[in-house]
Amino acid sequence: MESEIRNETLIEARHLSRRYGPTLAVADLNLTLRKGEILGLLGPNGAGKSTTLKMLAGCLAPTAGEVRIKGVSLRENPNLAKRHLGYLPEQPPLYPELTVDEYLAFCAGLHGIPRAARAAAAAQAKQACGLTGVSGRVIGNLSKGYQQRVGLAQAIIHRPPVVILDEPTVGLDPIQIREIRGLIAELGRSHSVILSSHILPEIQATCQRVMIVNRGRVVFDDVVSQDMRFDSVAVRLRRAPQAAELAALPGVARVEELGEGRWRLGVAAGADPREAIAEAAVRGGWGLIELRAVQKTLEEMFVELTSGEEPRNETMGEAKAA
Amino acid sequence: MSNVFVIARHELKRIFVSPLAWAVLAVVQLILGFVFINLLIDYARNAEYGDQFTGVADYMGGALYGFATIVLLLVMPLMTMRLFSEERKSGSLTLLLSSPASLTEVVLGKYLGLVGFMLALLALLAAMPLSLLPGTDLDLGRIGAGLLGVFLIMLAFGAAGLFVSSLTREPTIAAVGSFGLLLLVWLIQILSYQDIPFAEVFGYLSLIGHYEDLRRGLFDSSDVVYYLLFTALFLWLTVQRLDLERN
Numbered sequence: 001m002e003s004e005i006r007n008e009t010l011i012e013a014r015h016l017s018r019r020y021g022p023t024l025a026v027a028d029l030n031l032t033l034r035k036g037e038i039l040g041l042l043g044p045n046g047a048g049k050s051t052t053l054k055m056l057a058g059c060l061a062p063t064a065g066e067v068r069i070k071g072v073s074l075r076e077n078p079n080l081a082k083r084h085l086g087y088l089p090e091q092p093p094l095y096p097e098l099t100v101d102e103y104l105a106f107c108a109g110l111h112g113i114p115r116a117a118r119a120a121a122a123a124q125a126k127q128a129c130g131l132t133g134v135s136g137r138v139i140g141n142l143s144k145g146y147q148q149r150v151g152l153a154q155a156i157i158h159r160p161p162v163v164i165l166d167e168p169t170v171g172l173d174p175i176q177i178r179e180i181r182g183l184i185a186e187l188g189r190s191h192s193v194i195l196s197s198h199i200l201p202e203i204q205a206t207c208q209r210v211m212i213v214n215r216g217r218v219v220f221d222d223v224v225s226q227d228m229r230f231d232s233v234a235v236r237l238r239r240a241p242q243a244a245e246l247a248a249l250p251g252v253a254r255v256e257e258l259g260e261g262r263w264r265l266g267v268a269a270g271a272d273p274r275e276a277i278a279e280a281a282v283r284g285g286w287g288l289i290e291l292r293a294v295q296k297t298l299e300e301m302f303v304e305l306t307s308g309e310e311p312r313n314e315t316m317g318e319a320k321a322a
Numbered sequence: 323m324s325n326v327f328v329i330a331r332h333e334l335k336r337i338f339v340s341p342l343a344w345a346v347l348a349v350v351q352l353i354l355g356f357v358f359i360n361l362l363i364d365y366a367r368n369a370e371y372g373d374q375f376t377g378v379a380d381y382m383g384g385a386l387y388g389f390a391t392i393v394l395l396l397v398m399p400l401m402t403m404r405l406f407s408e409e410r411k412s413g414s415l416t417l418l419l420s421s422p423a424s425l426t427e428v429v430l431g432k433y434l435g436l437v438g439f440m441l442a443l444l445a446l447l448a449a450m451p452l453s454l455l456p457g458t459d460l461d462l463g464r465i466g467a468g469l470l471g472v473f474l475i476m477l478a479f480g481a482a483g484l485f486v487s488s489l490t491r492e493p494t495i496a497a498v499g500s501f502g503l504l505l506l507v508w509l510i511q512i513l514s515y516q517d518i519p520f521a522e523v524f525g526y527l528s529l530i531g532h533y534e535d536l537r538r539g540l541f542d543s544s545d546v547v548y549y550l551l552f553t554a555l556f557l558w559l560t561v562q563r564l565d566l567e568r569n
Contacts, residue, residue, distance in 0.1 A: 093417035109328035
């Protein structure tokens with residue numbers, strides 16, 4: 001953690017709250033985005049994801065709290081702070097009657113790119129978003145996937161350090177979703193990205209850090225990686241030994257028999273007993289036919305965190321340790 | 323400040339990309355051309371109008387521009403209705419709000435784009451009386467005052483329409499609303515004929531009262547200031563309205 005703090009902080013939101021009349025859409029939300037990070041904002045519909053992103057992008061004033069972008073307060077100096085931002089709202093902000101080139105030239109000008117550099121900036125954004133072939137087409141005639149790309153091109157045309165994307169793959173077909181995901185991963189190399197979604201695999205596939213929001217509150221905020229959610233091992237044996245023998249293996253914390261030779265072995269914190277199990281099975285002639293780590297998916301965490309009344313933060317600590 | 327021009331150019335382009343602007347220009351030109359020809363025939367038949375007090379510019383220009391205000395009252399709401407409401411409906415307003423341009427720059431930019439359209443309309447209005455130049459001794463000052471009056475009226479109509487457009491997300495409602503607002507401010511003049519307190523104040527507030535003098539070729543700076551204040555007030559209200567939306 002220490003080394004991460006030393007990295008440049010690009011977005012810092014402190015105690016952000018937003019009310020819509022009597023409804024509290026976002027309550028006391030803290031968010032930090034560091035350089036080079038892709039942060040996924042995950043939550044069920046109506047959890048306050050879009051509201052949060054709108055506040056970060058300066059389109060909505062928070063009822064309480066403050067947003068700083070590269071250290072510049074969005075409240076005190078909005079125009080300077082917004083220079084560092086690229087924002088793609090849920091509905092891409094397009095002018096259907098303009099061509100892609102006309103639209104991008106306007107966006108470049110709007111973000112303060114000098115006239116001489118606008119064409120180059122637009123060309124670069126088109127290149128990055130795979131739009132070069134549709135330069136002269138009218139936006140209204142493009143497919144939904146291409147329109148989404150134009151929206152994305154608009155958000156990165158001025159090469160902002162921070163890109164905010166609100167549900168960038170909603171309404172796209174599976175191939176387009178894959179393409180946009182690839183694009184976001186690409187973006188993550190040169191920009192910091194905040195991405196919201198209610199689609200779990202999307203977050204899992206693209207983000208390094210996940211924030212789960214439920215009813216306007218952050219219930220989980222941590223790093224995710226492919227192999228960290230593994231807290232039990234599924235084993236299938238033809239000639240199973242006594243449960244005690246399995247429990248005695250190093251790294252096995254709990255043993256649960258599922259029947260028909262299937263076992264679920266709970267893993268002690270920080271241990272990986274798979275090798276020991278395989279060796280013991282060979283020695284004892286247990287007839288090992290299946291052995292795999294059962295990963296705790298983001299989906300399980302998500303359901304666990306968003307369905308209960310009480311957010312359970314402590315389970316996340318355990319999961320991370322494993 | 324450069325943001326204002328970027329937005330203005332963009333707005334002007336969007337206005338002229340849409341068929342609405344061309345349709346409006348064509349219909350206005352058709353109607354005013356019809357009126358102009360009528361006036362011309364009328365004037366040629368009754369040459370005795372042209373005494374030492376009323377010249378051809380008075381007759382043609384005055385009547386034409388008087389009629390033009392009524393046409394403008396009908397078409398300006400159509401030109402202003404989409405400015406903010408459509409952007410809000412399509413979500414493209416977010417682009418402007420999340421950009422480094424301030425709300426004042428956004429409003430001024432959009433308004434300036436609209437002013438570009440007004441100038442096109444004004445050019446058509448100027449062209450008709452000026453076409454008489456080769457054959458007559460036209461009083462250019464008189465025509466100029468009339469055109470200035472039309473331009474000021476357009477500025478005022480445009481600002482009010484822009485404000486109404488920022489109130490709603492339905493362009494048609496914005497059109498109906500700004501038409502209603504303009505007609506009301508126009509008709510306030512009726513109150514000045516009634517025997518009621520502050521009758522004169524109502525007369526002064528009316529949009530059309532200040533136009534009469536200019537149409538007659540009388541340049542009074544208080545009339546010009548009235549229209550500019552009216553315009554500034556509604557532009558300021560638009561900025562306030564957009565700021566309110568953010569909160």
